[in-house]
Amino acid sequence: MEFCDECGSMMKAEDGLWVCGSCGYEKPKDPEAEYVLTEDQEASEVIETGDGEDSGLPTTDAQCPECGNDRAHWYMQQIRAADESETRFFVCTECEHKWREDDH
Template sequence: MEFCDECGSMMKTDGDVWVCGNCGHEKLRDSANESHMTSTAAREDSEVVDMSEVDAGEIGPTTTVKCPNCGHDKARYEMKQIRSADESETRFFTCVECDHKWREDDH
């Protein structure tokens, strides 16, 4: 599994590159790095959900955190368990000002 360096979304493979389905960012695949990854049964692509008419206040809670893109101090957030259960959740943020997306992991 690979995550986008730009927005934190999960990436998919396309030939010899990883491609982010959210922002389109691409990076070359590294076969040595991927040798430890485990593949599961292929899943069908999910449908894109149109959120254009949803009020930002209905999308999720907000917190005070500085956006690395524009410096605004408020972002919506959600937490997801993307690693093993004995490790902390990953926090995903979306700036309420510029819609920049990023993630924060506890290391």
């Protein structure tokens, strides 16, 4: 099992790469390592925003860096040490582009 260096989410294997389903970060698989993959390990825990405002996630005013839309769904996740602040994740309500904001 591999975890994303960027957001801490579980990564899935795709064509010799580990790919994060949350932020899209990719890294090559170690060719020397032996992996046992099952369907349960390949399932990702992606937050689905769905269509419209029924995502269950709150919305806020946030400028999408991809399409310029001014509304986004948001959620917070602790991805660093417990004594550091949480990271805010945004999902555009128009194009569903995902980005993050932290206090660095």
